[in-house]
Amino acid sequence: MPFAAVAVVIAYLAGPGSGLAGLGTPLPEITIEQVDFVDGEIRATVRNTGPMPVDVVIADVNDRIQPAAIEPDKHLERFETAVVRIPFPWNEAEPYRIGLTIDDGTRFEREVEAAAPAPEAGLELLGSLALIGTYVGIVPVMLGLAWLPFIRRISGRHYAFFLSITVGLLLFLGIDAIEEAAEVADENLSESFNGLLLIATVTTLSFLALYYAGGRLAAAGKSGLQKPMAVGLMIAVGIGLHNLGEGLAIGAAIGLGQAALGAFLIVGFALHNTTEGMAIAAPASRAGATVPMLAALGLMAGAPAILGAWIGGFFYSPFSAVIFLSVGAGAILQVMVVVLRWIRGQDGVGLSGAPVAAGIATGMAVMYLTSIII
Known part of the structure; x- marks a missing residue:
């Protein structure tokens, strides 16, 4: 019955009640998602993020109209993309405003603070991004594993303290991933994508999916896989998804020509990830x-982090960045819940005890101190 009622309502709105959907005046909108500077040319990737089809008719640089070619064509249906190629003798490190005007006369623009040549795709860039991902992701995590012999020799409340440090580290990483996703959505995604709701939805779905997978993994532990190792595996997966987002940020900064930002991210993330x-x-x-x-x-x-750097360097899009960061946030929060449940199951240890509170606070503080360099 409910499905039949919904079908009737939809049929009415599509037929006799179609005039109700036309109330008000819809406004067109396009979003300039990316600007690349190549030899003697500026390339702007544009997406129609409004409710109606539009035609891109004029391109300008610094408020001066320029000739341009639009590929595949100037007509954009909703959410369709095109590349606007503007022949222009740009100069490195100078600021530029790229403007596009659609058929109803509305103009949209994007400002680039300092022009930089877009890196050329090839084996050299592929190898460089792989090396950066290794330096940022693999090397710091391996160095952090050197804590293992020390942690093996402690017991009881001290072990609960170090497990709680893990919770603090994961909590910080989860908040950090959500913050980065929100920043990307605010700066690069149109309001039509509902960035914050997209982040909340993907984070929740990621959490639930991995919670289910974690339950199956724990069930496998009863048949041979040790529970501590299962938890370590889940933590590694959660951190890996977070590092995918970090690699994406670095690759995008380099791919978009933001060399200084890329250098800061490399140094900052490398230091940051030693705690993971x-x-x-x-x-x-x-x-x-x-x-x-x-x-x-x-x-x-x-x-x-290597895969993320490749995706960011060669195939970056704000939408995919928000998705990856949100998936990482959901994974990390799910692992944090698993570790807290495991701490509660330790003999003589409660979640309200001093070792747990001190460990979470220490983990958060360490992550904050290592993040301020980013």
């Missing part, structure tokens, strides 16, 4: 993990 290995080492220390197992977990957590 500790988050894996804490549960793995109780699982009798071998060196190959630890290396596999470290690669699982760090290697996605």
Whole structure:
């Protein structure tokens, strides 16, 4: 019955009641998602983010109309994209305002603070981004795993303290991923995409999907896989998804010609990620993990930074960046819940105890201090 009623309402709005949808005056909107500077040419990637089809008819640079070619064509249906190619003798490091006017006379623009040549896709850039991803993701996580021998020798309340540090680290990473996603959505996504709602939806779906997968993994633990190792595996997956987002940010900065920002991100993330290995080492220390197992977990957590750098450098889009960062946030928050449940199950340890509170506070403080360089 409810489905039948909904079908009747939809049929009415599509037929006799179609005039109701026409109330008010819809406004066109286009979004200039990316601007690339190549030899003697400026290329602007534009998307129709308004409710109606539009035609791009005029391009200008610094308020001066310029000849332009639009590929594949000037007509854009809703959410369709095109590349506007503007022959222009631009100068490196100078600011530019790129404007596009549609058929009803409305003009939209995007400002570039300092022009920089877009890197050329090829094996050299592929190798450079892979090296950067290794430096930012794999190396710091492996260094953080060096905490393992120390954590293995402690017990009881001290171990609960280090597990709680892991919770603090993960909590900070989750908040950081959501903040980065919100920043990308605010600066680059049209309001028609509902950026904050997109972040909330993807984060929640990621959390639920991984919560289900974690339950299956825990069930597998009863048949041979040790629970501490299962938790370490989930932490590695969550951190790996977060590092995918970090690699995406670095690759995008380099791919968009923002060399200075890319350098800051590389140094900052490398320092920041040395603490992530500790988050894996804490549960793995109780699982009798071998060196190959630890290396596999470290690669699982760090290697996605390489993939993220490739995606950001060659195929960057604000929409995909928000999706990846939100998935990482959901994964990290799910792992944090799993670790808290595990701490509660430890003998003589409660979530309201001093070791837990001190550990979470320490983890948050360490992550904040290592993040201020970014």
